Amino acid sequence: MxxxxxxxxxxxxxxxxxxxxxxxxxxxxxxxxxxxxxxxxxxxxxxxxxxxxxxxxxxxxxxxxxxxxxxxxxxxxxxxxxxxxxxxxxxxxxxxxxxxxxxxxxxxxxxxxxxxxxxKVDSELLASIRVHPIGYYVTYFNSNNKHRFTNIKLATQAINNYVVLPNETFSFNRVVGVRTRGRGYMPAKVIVRGEFSEGIGGGICQTSSTLFNAADRAGLTIVERYSHSRSVPYVPSGRDATVNWGGPDFSFKNNYNQPVLIRAQALPGRVYVSIYSSEQINHKPRHVPGASKALPEEITVGADPNKSAP
Structure with a gap:
């Protein structure tokens, strides 16, 4: 005492x-x-x-x-x-x-x-890294499925304006967070073990796949990426990045000496992701095939399993 x-x-x-x-x-x-x-x-x-x-x-x-x-x-x-x-x-x-x-x-x-x-990000830093695009990607979808469009928009908004510092690793699951009804996510089609089913947050894999291709095109180091158990129509074969809370994640590392900025937007029928940095960055872009502009047809649970997933 x-x-x-x-x-x-x-x-x-x-x-x-x-x-x-x-x-x-x-x-x-x-x-x-x-x-x-x-x-x-x-x-x-x-x-x-x-x-x-x-x-x-x-x-x-x-x-x-x-x-x-x-x-x-x-x-x-x-x-x-x-x-x-x-x-x-x-x-x-x-x-x-x-x-x-x-x-x-x-x-x-x-x-x-x-x-x-x-x-982490102040106005001065943001102004210095918004000027030089180093990678971008666009994917297309059928926006008639309102629930799926809602999920895509929420996930895209979550990654928009995110800054990845040098040697920092971006995790899609960590940044987007858990997908629940309470956070606005809706039930939509997902692929589980090769089969169609309904799941909260269905469709956000289009956001993660668009981000993957933009990050890959920017020459960033891909740390973790998994493909779906069946093909998806919004990216070329083998160019998708499936994600699931508590399961597969998509992550990349900023291997450059400058921060990079993610700019993302979902509009009816399209998802845009661009990667920016400062003019001082010496990036090494990669060739990435573009996505098809053909809008996929809506597929219902129990549809022909030989068709591709949305």
Whole structure:
């Protein structure tokens, strides 16, 4: 118990820079307002601090203080939308302020000190890597299947504006996330062990396949890719990339010394994926065959198994 008293005296003697006071909602700081008696241990002449309760308080403050940073993006109009820094609890400064207030006569109330979390992608970086296209690919689909179109759009939006730093590996499953009804994904045709069936998120393999061909054309290192158990009509034979949450993934590594930017868009009947970087990149493109522009017919579950899958 004596350690808490000694630590308190040491913290009072230390001089440190004033921590920044960030805000949760941009209008007012987060307040720490606690009852001194709840943290007091009266085992010796000088009161000690109950460090277990203090740790629990910090966990609570961490939840309140955390604000996820937001990357800069390029809007649909082609304008760069500025990044928004995030915030987290500055634990060291919080403990110092807590001890200072605890061993003073005033109320145990102070603004919670926070540290900034800087986004991975800021406006300056985005402006430098949006200028030079190094790979692209377009695939086509029948947009009459509204559920499938919805799934393709959601997956395409998830990868749009994603920046892959040098030596970083992009994982389609990690970036797109789990495909559930709660996230807007709809049931549509999928291929399971060579057979057609209905599954939530059916159709997003067209997005992953389009991305694969764009990344391959850009000369990026393909780390993980699997083909469907039967042919698909939206890419040439052997040029698809099947994905499934908890199963096959598509991933590639940025082997260049410059970041690369993924720009993706799904419009009725078409999926576009382009890869951009800075003009300083010395990329080595590969030849990739283009996709057929013929729109596939809709195929229902139980259809002729000799036909290709959507």
């Amino acid at each position: 004596i350690h808490g008293w000694i630590a308190g005296l040491l913290l009072l003697l230390q001089q440190s820079e004033a921590p920044e006071t960030a805000t949760k909602d941009g209008t007012s700081p987060i307040q720490a307002n606690v009852q001194r008696e709840a943290y007091r241990l009266d085992y010796v002449d000088l009161p000690l601090i109950d460090n277990e309760r203090l740790n629990r308080l910090m966990v609570e403050m961490e939840k309140k203080a955390y604000r996820k940073p937001v990357n800069a993006i390029i809007s649909d109009a082609g304008v760069i939308v500025k990044e928004i820094p995030g915030a987290r609890l500055n634990r060291k400064a919080f403990v110092e302020q807590f001890y200072n207030h605890f061993y003073s006569d005033g109320p145990l109330e102070f603004d919670v000190p926070q540290s900034s979390i800087y986004p």
